[in-house]
Amino acid sequence: MTDPVGPLHLSGDLTLEVDGVDVQVHADGADVRIVAADVGTFVARVREAATARTGMAPGRRDLGGLAETLAAHGITAHLESPTRRVAVAGAGVDSRAGELLLGTRLVRPRAAVVVVAARRGRSLLVAGAVAAGLGVLLARRRR
Secondary structure (H helix, E strand, C coil), X not given: CCCCCCCCCEEEEEEEEXXXXXXXXXXXXXXXXXXXXXXHHHHHHHHHHHHHHHCCCXXXXXXXXXXXXXXXXXXXXXXXXXXXXXEEEECCXXXXXXXXXXXXXXXXXXXXXXXXXXXXXXXXXXXXXXXXXXXXXXXXXXX
8 A cells, every 4th residue: 555645736726605705725736825805704614614523623733733734745735815824834834933822833823813823813723724624635536
């Protein structure tokens, strides 16, 4: 059996609406960019979906695990609003701020998240990372 961990090459664009929020997912090579018109609402809805699926709200451990999976596959995921970067996770990320705020060096919070890091920022990053993970899973299914 071959080792499932290895680099992936992603390619594609996806436009969707999540409870009235426009979301764009762009994948090119090892980069996935998720751009949500209203990041807070998008993240809240993704988090609700993850909670409904597992019965538990995603937390620091889930975020770390997702960031590790992204990194193991050579994927870097970016969560953004139309005007600012919110977070980056996965391959090539080594963040002391992420370790302190989120429990993983594989997630780098950006300015918008640092302002709300203690409480809302964690939820925001977890949901964004879950969305990036869903993008990776979709890409893997297309193979």
